Amino acid sequence: MTTLVIAEHDDTTLKASTLNALAAAKQLGTAVHVLVAGHNVHALAAEAAAFEGVEKVLHADARHLAGGLAENIEPTIVAVGDRYTHIVFPATAYGKNIAPRVAAKLAVGQISDVTAVLSPDTFERPIYAGNAMATVQSLDPVKVVTVRLSAFAPVNARSERHAPIEALAPAPDSGRSALVGRELTKLERPELTAAKIVVSGGRGLGSAEQYKAVLEPLADKLQAALGASRAAVDAGYVSNDFQVGQTGKIVAPDVYFAVGISGAIQHLAGMKDSKTIVAINKDAEAPIFGVADLGLVADLFEAVPELTGKLGA
Structure with missing residues (x-):
């Protein structure tokens, strides 16, 4: 069994949410690979390779992958999806945008907002706005999972031996979606989801x-x-x-x-x-x-x- 963690980044910085997703993946008891897909992101792939528990990093680099658009990232993930028993996304806007597309293309169910890993096929997640917790078991060949960041302490430990980085040919550009600009809110204070x-x-x-x-x-x-x-x-x-x-x-x-x-x-x-x-x-x-x-x-x-x-x- 092998798990693929989808790294969240902005083509410049590896987001902290990736480390929460990595923590959840490690609890599955499987080998863990990380996919870094973007444009000019070799440095981010090298950074991901340094974290403890990562056995391999897949590095997909192409101009049409810039900006993390779900329409362009999803085909690259689906192309390697059948190699993995689990595909793990952070339950952020980034992860929630891509995961349903991947699950649909792989013809499997999605398990959303996981707060605990009970076994490789059984998970805990909140329902009714968090007023009850559901235990969900999946028999799908590939478990597509989004994990709630607050439920998993991020992996911060670095390994002396960096994981190998494998170049992954990205899926062709469909031409249907391209990033033309981005307006970002600049905060002088800590990021809301990471603040103490x-x-x-x-x-x-x-x-x-x-x-x-x-x-x-x-x-x-x-x-x-x-x-x-x-x-x-x-x-x-x-x-x-x-x-x-x-x-x-x-x-x-x-x-x-x-x-x-x-x-x-x-x-x-x-x-x-x-x-x-x-x-x-x-x-x-x-x-x-x-x-x-x-x-x-x-x-x-x-x-x-x-x-x-x-x-x-």
């Missing part, structure tokens, strides 16, 4: 101006990432890059501040695995207090600036 501390705001903040004025000073003091509930995103306080929840990003930081967030089930699905949850809300009956480790019933416009002030310079 997250400060999130909800509709209780009232406006985009209040979100910025109340939460940014606290986040700056804590060197934290900023997040938001879907209600705050829908109200236009921040862009959807900040959204935490079932339809946003799944986070599990050391500390999660929920400020002015009521605690809808969809939001809880994205952050309830945080090690410590701190809730600030003036509504003592807000559902967020049901999962919070520390709860403060107070006016956030008074409590948050006071907290920020007490943190010092």
